[in-house]
Amino acid sequence: MAELDAGTVTVGRYLAARLTQLGCRHLFGLPGDFNLNLLDEMLAGDDLEWMGSANELNAAYAADGYARVGRCAGAVVTTYGVGELSAVNGIAGSYAEDVPVVHIAGLPSSEAIRSGARLHHTLLDGDFLHFVRMFAEVTVAQAVLDATDPAGAIDRVLETMLATSKPVYLGVPLDLARHPVPADRLRTPLVPPPSDPEAVAAFTDALRDRLPRMDRLTVLAGPGVHRRGLEASVARLAQVPGIRIASQVGSKAILDETHPASLGTYLGVNTKDPGSQAVVDDAGVLVMVGTVFSDFTTGHFSHRYQPAHAIELALDHARIGPAVYPGVRLEEGLAALGEVVADLGFTPQEDVPPTPVPPAATDDAAPLDHTTMWALLQDWIHPGTTLIAEAGTAFYGAVDLTLPDRSDLLGQPVWSSIGYTLPAAWGAAVARPDRRPVLVIGDGSAQLTIQELGRLLSHPSAPVVLLLDNDGYTVERKIQSPDAVYQDIPRWDWTALPPALGASGAVVHDVGTTGEFRETLDAARDATAGHFVRVRLDRDDAPRLLVAIVAGIQKANALAGR
CATH class of the missing domain: 3.40.50.1220 (TPP-binding domain)
Known part of the structure; x- marks a missing residue:
């Protein structure tokens, strides 16, 4: 890390150094005119790698997945106002599920903030703290840096993140990105507070x-x-x-x-x-x-x-x-x-006999259904896999799998924001390239964040994406009003998307029968390229757990309506 005169570094380089000390090696986000100074400073060295995203929401999801799977801090950089508000849903999910993500927003200059200048990306009312106050609801600590002690403010916010495992917010005015701060503070690493x-x-x-x-x-x-x-x-x-x-x-x-x-x-x-x-x-x-x-x-x-x-x-x-x-x-x-x-002599317990797993269907000509799909996946998934499952039929099916050694299931069971997993899978691939990502996502969810498909499928870890094409919002159909117009989505040409979105090297599959899915899984063992699989399923088919949960919801609703 290059130092300035008299043992100083810029705020941007100081922040980059602190992030790398916390295990963060990648920055997700988008450039904007208020964060360009900051990005130039943060990326001036070789410690951080830029992961540009299609939009700020996707970047926030990717940073969240990165932090979860990497067991480290994630970081997302946006510009003021329009950029940071696009990321707020992703940051809220990190807050709900205790994921340490640093949201870094590039702000207008300190003078513009002081004078209340009528700038673009503002509400033209001279108040530049609207969005900081919004983020106070979904972050555990916030700071807008000024010239007084910017390094101290950065450390305070990051230490709070370490203590709580929740996201934090840093606003960096345009001029502060290159403001000098003492470099020797970096010799003292940030650590979580000790136990009493x-x-x-x-x-x-x-x-x-x-x-x-x-x-x-x-x-x-x-x-x-x-x-x-x-x-x-x-x-x-x-x-x-x-x-x-x-x-x-x-x-x-x-x-x-x-x-x-x-x-x-x-x-x-x-x-x-x-x-x-x-x-x-x-x-x-x-x-x-x-x-x-x-x-x-x-x-x-x-x-x-x-x-x-x-x-x-x-x-x-x-x-x-x-x-x-x-x-x-x-x-x-x-x-x-x-x-x-x-030191205790517990009595060993008898093994709990597992519930038998139904064998996969053997009729290769039969239309594929959830029962058969998950049974085949159970036999196929290998050690060292990051299984990413979208809220909906995908997650409810994945929960019932028995995962092999050195594997992980990435999902968002509390916040359950649909579309989360596609960018999060990319973040997970970046964080743990030693594990192969396998994403299972529904068609309705994928339409929200499909822009990152090319980045995901082009990752060297050779991801496998299983796109469950079941003609709309099956989870909501199961709960209520299955034929309502709001349950429908536009029909996309899914197999045309990987090359159109930049993944020309990915292998594309289109399956609808048991035999086709079995053959595709065999082909996907080839980890020299990413695989995109359109999986055609019946609109109203669902995995075991979803059926059970919906029955419980409907019973509770019936009792509440008495």
């Missing part, structure tokens, strides 16, 4: 007092484990006899799902294996590690376990029943749990 040692000790003692009363232990692991990169700690916990581990939706593959201790994915009454559901719901002691409590993670609140009675390891505190231990971060809480259970 006294609180950790008290929590550990309380665990020792609580756990010996039981002869077995059940763990429910949530997305917080991914956010803090603690999968290895959970895997070590799984080696202790008598411990069984279930994952929440949105946190599949925290543990290798073929591991003897794995209970698979817990979804209340919608859990695929009833035996696994019973182990969680009837646990004598349930430990919730980095969990999220919502309608979807609990099977629309069909869970029987009592969160208030459980042991909880949250991102920034621990709890045993009503006793809360502030300042025990998830890392230390999980370490304390591992230390305590290693």
Whole structure:
């Protein structure tokens, strides 16, 4: 990193250095006249690589996917007003699901802001802080840099992101991008706040007092484990006899799902294996590690376990029943749990017999349906895969898969913004080029963010995109009014899109029968090129989990209407 005179660097280069220290090696976004100085400074060295996107929403989704799969910070750069407002939905999803993303907005000059100049991209009212205030609702910390201490403001905001695993906002005026700041601050890396040692000790003692009363232990692991990169700690916990581990939706593959201790994915009454559901719901002691409590993670609140009675390891505190231990971060809480259970003699539990997986259909001439498609995917998916599944039929089908070792499921179960996964898959490919991305996305969702298809399919990791062409919004059709006009979408020529959007080297497939899909999966084992597969499905066909969830929704709606 080049220094200016007297041991200084520019604000832009300082920010770039801080991002690389946090594991971020790529910038997603779009140029605009208010961020050009900033981009020139941030990209002046070799530490950051530019990932230009088609629009700011896609860039925000890509940065989110990058952060989730890379277990690091993501970064998106926009211009003022028109650019940053286009990104706000993506940032809100990061906030809802605890994803550390830095939104960096290039602002008009400090003088323009002070004088209230009537500039383009503004509301012409002289108030340049409208959009900062908007982002205060979906970011955990914000700063508009000024000449007083811009490096300190950057550090404060980024440290808050590290502490909370939530997105933050930095506004960089045009002139501040090249403002000098002391370079020696960069010698002190930014780190998350430490746990309170006294609180950790008290929590550990309380665990020792609580756990010996039981002869077995059940763990429910949530997305917080991914956010803090603690999968290895959970895997070590799984080696202790008598411990069984279930994952929440949105946190599949925290543990290798073929591991003897794995209970698979817990979804209340919608859990695929009833035996696994019973182990969680009837646990004598349930430990919730980095969990999220919502309608979807609990099977629309069909869970029987009592969160208030459980042991909880949250991102920034621990709890045993009503006793809360502030300042025990998830890392230390999980370490304390591992230390305590290693000394205990739990009774090994009997294996929960898995629910048999129906074999894939053998009639190759039969029209392809969800049951057969997911069964064939189960047999085909290989270790070292990032499976990305869009909200809708794709996600509900993917949750029921048993993922192989070194794999991950990327989705957005809480925010569930359709179109998210296509740019997020690109971000995931950039973050983890060692894993092959396999994206499953519906036709309605893909129409929102299709602009990134060329970038995704052209990535060296040879992504596979399965486009589920089922003629509209099947999820909404299942819930209500299946024939309503608002459930329809324009019919696109899907197989013409990859070359039109810049992926001329991708292999394009069009399948509608079991045999065609089987042959296409065999062809897609070739990882020298990306593969785009149009998968033709019946409009009203749906995977098991979606059918079960819709039945629960309709039952709840009927009871509410009494």
